[in-house]
Amino acid sequence: MQADDLAATNDVIIDHLSSDIELIPEVARHLIVAGGKRLRPLICLAAADICGASGPRPLFLAGAVELIHAATLLHDDVVDDSALRRGLKTANIVFGNKESVLVGDFLFARAFALMVKTGSLDVLDILSRASCTIAEGEVLQLTTEADLDTSRSTYINVVTAKTAALFEAAARAGAMVAGASEEDADALGRYGLNFGIAYQMVDDTLDYEGQADNIGKSAGDDFREGKMTLPVIHAIARARDDEERAFWARTIGEREQTAGDFERAQGLIARDNLIDVCLGEARDYAARAAEALEGLRDTPLKRTLEDLALSSAARQA
Amino acid sequence: MQADDLAATNDVIIDHLSSDIELIPEVARHLIVAGGKRLRPLICLAAADICGASGPRPLFLAGAVELIHAATLLHDDVVDDSALRRGLKTANIVFGNKESVLVGDFLFARAFALMVKTGSLDVLDILSRASCTIAEGEVLQLTTEADLDTSRSTYINVVTAKTAALFEAAARAGAMVAGASEEDADALGRYGLNFGIAYQMVDDTLDYEGQADNIGKSAGDDFREGKMTLPVIHAIARARDDEERAFWARTIGEREQTAGDFERAQGLIARDNLIDVCLGEARDYAARAAEALEGLRDTPLKRTLEDLALSSAARQA
Numbered sequence: 001m002q003a004d005d006l007a008a009t010n011d012v013i014i015d016h017l018s019s020d021i022e023l024i025p026e027v028a029r030h031l032i033v034a035g036g037k038r039l040r041p042l043i044c045l046a047a048a049d050i051c052g053a054s055g056p057r058p059l060f061l062a063g064a065v066e067l068i069h070a071a072t073l074l075h076d077d078v079v080d081d082s083a084l085r086r087g088l089k090t091a092n093i094v095f096g097n098k099e100s101v102l103v104g105d106f107l108f109a110r111a112f113a114l115m116v117k118t119g120s121l122d123v124l125d126i127l128s129r130a131s132c133t134i135a136e137g138e139v140l141q142l143t144t145e146a147d148l149d150t151s152r153s154t155y156i157n158v159v160t161a162k163t164a165a166l167f168e169a170a171a172r173a174g175a176m177v178a179g180a181s182e183e184d185a186d187a188l189g190r191y192g193l194n195f196g197i198a199y200q201m202v203d204d205t206l207d208y209e210g211q212a213d214n215i216g217k218s219a220g221d222d223f224r225e226g227k228m229t230l231p232v233i234h235a236i237a238r239a240r241d242d243e244e245r246a247f248w249a250r251t252i253g254e255r256e257q258t259a260g261d262f263e264r265a266q267g268l269i270a271r272d273n274l275i276d277v278c279l280g281e282a283r284d285y286a287a288r289a290a291e292a293l294e295g296l297r298d299t300p301l302k303r304t305l306e307d308l309a310l311s312s313a314a315r316q317a
Numbered sequence: 318m319q320a321d322d323l324a325a326t327n328d329v330i331i332d333h334l335s336s337d338i339e340l341i342p343e344v345a346r347h348l349i350v351a352g353g354k355r356l357r358p359l360i361c362l363a364a365a366d367i368c369g370a371s372g373p374r375p376l377f378l379a380g381a382v383e384l385i386h387a388a389t390l391l392h393d394d395v396v397d398d399s400a401l402r403r404g405l406k407t408a409n410i411v412f413g414n415k416e417s418v419l420v421g422d423f424l425f426a427r428a429f430a431l432m433v434k435t436g437s438l439d440v441l442d443i444l445s446r447a448s449c450t451i452a453e454g455e456v457l458q459l460t461t462e463a464d465l466d467t468s469r470s471t472y473i474n475v476v477t478a479k480t481a482a483l484f485e486a487a488a489r490a491g492a493m494v495a496g497a498s499e500e501d502a503d504a505l506g507r508y509g510l511n512f513g514i515a516y517q518m519v520d521d522t523l524d525y526e527g528q529a530d531n532i533g534k535s536a537g538d539d540f541r542e543g544k545m546t547l548p549v550i551h552a553i554a555r556a557r558d559d560e561e562r563a564f565w566a567r568t569i570g571e572r573e574q575t576a577g578d579f580e581r582a583q584g585l586i587a588r589d590n591l592i593d594v595c596l597g598e599a600r601d602y603a604a605r606a607a608e609a610l611e612g613l614r615d616t617p618l619k620r621t622l623e624d625l626a627l628s629s630a631a632r633q634a
Contacts, residue, residue, distance in 0.1 A: 019449075021456045021457050023456055023460055024453065024456055072422075075419070075422060078415075078418060079415040079418055099456070101392055101396055102396065102455045102456045103456065104422075105389075105392060105421075105448070105452040105455075106449055106452035106453065106456070108422070108426075108448075109425075110445075110449055112441065112445035112448070113445040113446055115441075116438055121441075124429065124432075124438075124441055125430070128426055128427075128430040128432075128433060129426075129430055131425075132336075132427055132430060135341075135419050135423035136336055136338045136341065138419045138422075139340055139341055139416070139419045139423070142340075142419065
């Protein structure tokens with residue numbers, strides 16, 4: 001991987017937003033050009049590099065992975081009725097829900113057109129399956145919304161499907177385009193999977209800690225939507241009396257919320273140190289991600305991947 | 318193509334609706350199992366057969382094409398806020414908009430996973446590009462809604478992208494999996510393209526003639542949504558006075574509609590025989606579709622394709 005491969009991937013992405021229908025690049029650029037850490041392309045490019053890739057195929061793949069991610073964000077914001085992402089108004093607010101659904105579809109299709117350029121059916125197999133899994137995770141999350149009985153294990157299933165599956169696919173497909181051994185591809189897949197779980201756990205946890213500015217989206221979004229994320233699952237399990245249980249049943253179960261409810265939820269979570277508990281769980285997954293890399297050839301980018309995983313889960317602990 | 322290939326394609330489709338998340342096959346089956354003419358799979362299978370295909374690859378391809386179609390229908394009904402399709406309540410009404418968006422995403426991803434089974438990057442190239450074009454057509458249609466200045470040529474662009482592109486891709490990809498010559502693949506692509514335009518024109522025209530029962534969706538849907546379809550474009554061009562122009566400006570341009578407006582629109586369209594005019598234009602495209610087949614080897618399925626195109630445009634004339 002060259003130092004400027006991430007910049008080159010960015011160029012690939014921008015190139016593939018083009019369309020005669022002007023509204024399409026306008027909506028897409030609002031989301032993609034304005035922000036994003038390009039974490040999934042980075043994982044993909046690093047995996048390819050560790051496995052000895054050369055040529056432009058990893059760039060096409062990395063671009064495609066980011067386009068799939070962008071498509072899911074556009075649709076998620078419609079489904080969640082979100083108003084803020086990466087510190088900006090969401091596309092559904094600026095352009096409309098219809099526009100976000102259709103431009104999401106466009107980006108998803110463009111991602112597959114871009115993958116064809118890698119010339120690898122393996123890549124298309126991995127990413128099409130991962131895309132199925134993402135949609136399954138989103139639907140599962142929808143069915144657990146407001147369901148106070150949602151277990152930690154169901155939460156892990158949601159997170160694995162909706163977030164970690166694409167991290168896993170990015171890493172594994174990156175290895176594949178480099179012609180990696182099955183063993184190395186599995187190791188990188190395991191890295192992606194565990195890092196993805198850690199990453200989403202941190203995100204869900206900080207939604208109960210941060211200000212809007214901290215995480216670039218509206219803090220309390222998950223609470224407002226009745227999402228059964230890890231801090232809430234723990235908090236409900238540790239409710240001390242009927243009044244507390246009634247609070248969660250009303251705010252999350254019935255989504256009947258009034259001023260001060262989010263602050264009370266934050267207070268209950270803070271009382272039992274649940275931010276630390278959740279970030280600790282995330283660190284366990286991050287550690288597994290780092291361990292998965294052990295058998296791979298030692299390169300600067302391997303250490304980058306290690307650091308990425310470990311630092312993400314440490315970011316507020 | 319065997320007599321039971323369409324049934325076998327149906328089995329492939331049903332198989333690929335499966336998911337551990339029960340809501341997914343439930344939503345998908347509501348749309349797919351309940352109805353649909355399987356026109357695109359038929360075109361695909363017939364094209365493959367005319368070009369001498371054998372084996373299961375055309376079935377995978379035909380199934381994938383129908384899944385893409387189903388995904389677009391789920392999203393279209395959300396975007397158009399439709400309540401009725403194929404004589405049944407739409408999935409967005411029965412299950413919700415969020416569910417329709419996410420299950421549409423799932424079906425789209427599953428379609429690409431199924432295409433991988435054909436082992437043909439050409440197929441994935443054709444269908445991923447067609448899927449981009451479909452999304453572009455939907456966005457273009459959205460931008461022309463309520464825009465009284467929309468020209469016939471823009472309308473043709475919308476129809477070509479949102480409908481005919483998938484007909485074309487189904488026919489062309491069917492030829493490709495059969496190892497057809499470029500000439501034959503082009504001919505079948507031309508068939509699909511022209512048939513698709515004719516097919517959508519007929520559909521748009523009958524929305525101003527039929528009852529809900531006739532076409533299995535709510536008659537007048539396009540009118541209510543302010544869609545600039547062919548009958549309206551012609552009617553606006555032939556408005557006889559300012560009062561008529563004001564009628565169209567209010568009902569389509571402003572989407573301010575009251576009881577009796579749809580009947581008045583139907584009356585204006587009938588007065589100038591615009592149903593016949595539009596169906597006549599559709600017949601021209603259908604004739605071009607039939608002509609495209611001329612150089613291909615003469616088989617029963619070639620005649621089936623001819624009949625399909627010619628009869629669809631003749632269905633109410």
